[in-house]
Each structure stands twice: as C-alpha cells, then as structure tokens.
Amino acid sequence: MGIELDVKSFDDALKILSKDYKIFAPIRLKGKGAFSDTDLVTYGEISSYRDIELSEKSRYSPKEIIYPITQTLFYFTEDEYKEPEIDNKGIIVFLRPCDANSYLKLDNIFLKNGPYEDNYYKRLRDKVKFFVIECTKGFSTCFCVSTGSNKFLDYDVFFRFDNDRITCDVKNDEFSYAFSGKEVEFTPEFIEKNEIEVNLPDIDKISQNLEYVFNHELWDEYTKRCIACGRCTVSCPTCSCFSMQDIFYKDNPKCGERRRVWASCMVDGFTDVAGGHSYRQKYGERMRFKVMHKIYDYKKRFGTTMCVGCGRCDDVCPEYISFIKIVSKVTDVVER
Structure with missing residues (x-):
C-alpha cells in the first residue's frame, strides 16, 4: 500500500x-x-x-553530500589535534x-x-x-x-x-x-530497458588476456583525443580519488588543518612521486586505468561493476569521448 x-x-x-x-x-x-x-x-x-x-x-551526482569536495579532517597545533564537529x-x-x-x-x-x-x-x-x-x-x-x-x-x-x-x-x-x-494500491516500478545497451566484458576472459588488453592499440586513440580535464571523474558518482593538503595559517604558521580534496586519475600530477617521476603520462594510459578500474579491478574485488550506468561522463566530456563506446571496444577485444 x-x-x-x-x-x-x-x-x-x-x-x-x-x-x-x-x-x-x-x-x-x-x-x-x-x-x-x-x-x-x-x-x-x-x-x-x-x-x-x-x-x-x-x-x-549526490556523492559530495557524504564525500565533500573539500573536507577538513582535523585541525592541529604544535601539541594537539581536533576533529571538526559535524x-x-x-x-x-x-x-x-x-x-x-x-x-x-x-x-x-x-x-x-x-x-x-x-x-x-x-x-x-x-x-x-x-x-x-x-x-x-x-x-x-x-x-x-x-x-x-x-x-x-x-x-x-x-x-x-x-x-x-x-x-x-x-x-x-x-x-x-x-x-x-x-x-x-502502489507498487514501485523500475526501468527495464534503456535506449542504450552495453555489453560488459567477461572479467575471466580479461584475466586470461590481461596483457593483450593492457597493450592494445585501442587506448592510443584517447592519448590523442582526451585533454585530461577530469570532468568525467568529477561528475562520476563512484570515482573516489583524493589527495591531502596541509593548510598552515598565516597568522600562526604552527597551526593549521589537514584537508582531503577530490583528485582525479585523469589529470596531470596525480601520479607524481618523489624524485620527480610520474606514471601514466599518456592520456590513453590514464583512460585505460580508469576504465579497467570501473569494469574489471573493482568487480574482481567486490563482485560488481563500479560503474552504475548513469551516463554523466558521456554528458560532460568536452571532447565527446564516450565511456559506453570504450567499454564496447574492450568487450570486442576480449571476445576476439
């Protein structure tokens, strides 16, 4: 009822x-x-x-309600720290x-x-x-x-x-x-068929051909097309990468706060490490990392795809790169 x-x-x-x-x-x-x-x-x-x-x-998406874009984790002085009230x-x-x-x-x-x-x-x-x-x-x-x-x-x-x-x-x-x-009388209803259908790849077949998928030329296209703006990951409801920032106050440099701030595997600087090294410098490599995490790595660990099929990444991309088409390409490669 x-x-x-x-x-x-x-x-x-x-x-x-x-x-x-x-x-x-x-x-x-x-x-x-x-x-x-x-x-x-x-x-x-x-x-x-x-x-x-x-x-x-x-x-x-509504993810920033529980996972804010910028979130103060704690305030600190020389001697102590304190978490903010909520x-x-x-x-x-x-x-x-x-x-x-x-x-x-x-x-x-x-x-x-x-x-x-x-x-x-x-x-x-x-x-x-x-x-x-x-x-x-x-x-x-x-x-x-x-x-x-x-x-x-x-x-x-x-x-x-x-x-x-x-x-x-x-x-x-x-x-x-x-x-x-x-x-x-009321019975909740749910969508049963989208305008678009996506054939997700079998993760067991990916595992059997991982090196082949990893090195496939399909990723080269996105080195040329992607501009590494990160809009796809910001709009995505399940992307969760972040970085840490320590903010020191000008009036008292010995006090400050530590913040968690959204980051993106698609943008420059995300893979920078000590010594001036950086991984996944090619944009196609970053695209591969993001896509494979959504449809393979996450599913292998948790039993379900990370992507929920909202289509926001396709909606916001300024270069009209379609996540849907990338997944379809991966499926074709795996099946072949």
Missing part, C-alpha cells in the same frame, strides 16, 4: 522532517551552467516540492536508483577496502536515508540496466512523481509520522 499526497501535504512533510534532517534533491541553478544563459542541475538542499528538478538529469541533523537524499546504488559502491571503497573503515566518510554515511525517486524511462545516455543498477529496494521512502500527483511507499516506519494521506 502507498500514500497519495498533494503538493501541500508533501511540503508539510518536508517541513516536519527538516527539524531533524537536512534534505537534498536535484535542483536547478539558473544561469549557473557551463555556457552563458544555461542552467546547472545539481544536488542541493530543498524545502518544497517546487525545488526538485525532475525533468533533467543532474550534471553532478551537524547533528540526519541526511535525507532524494535520488534515482542508480545514484542510490552508487552509495553502495562508495561504501565498498571507504568501508570495506581493507581492515580499516574511513571514519570521516562513515560518520556522514551513517546519517543518510534514501528517498528514492521512481525512474522508469531514464535519459538518452543512461545504461543502468546493463550495470544492474536500475533497481534499489533498500529505500526508506519511495516516491512516484506524476506532475503534481505524488505517491509514496514508506518502508521505514521512522518516517510514517511525516506522511499522511489517502491510502492507495
């Missing part, structure tokens, strides 16, 4: 929930797009139904199934990728409640069905937005107090 809401009752629920939660959803920022007089669709805090952008895919409120995120699944991919990286959990990630991640938006059509560059990220059943509340008619399924009783309305 579900609950049918009108816009007012939905906004009333948001108002009730905002006392204990910060609420995020896709929003439209007027005039903030990459080109003049264009808008930017990204994630931000909302307070009403009209704030939510449902007609267009967000350029950026907001006591919980976090509600309205997101589509692919993005909800991307949080699970990040969990593997930050919480299950060795003997220790990343506490800075975990204390934000533990606050998250999933308010999943029904998505049955997708967008032109989506291929979530191919990656198995088209469904997400471990939601707290599931929403169907049909113009101003809203239906929800409250699975987590923790939120039942906020939603009231007419009870109706």
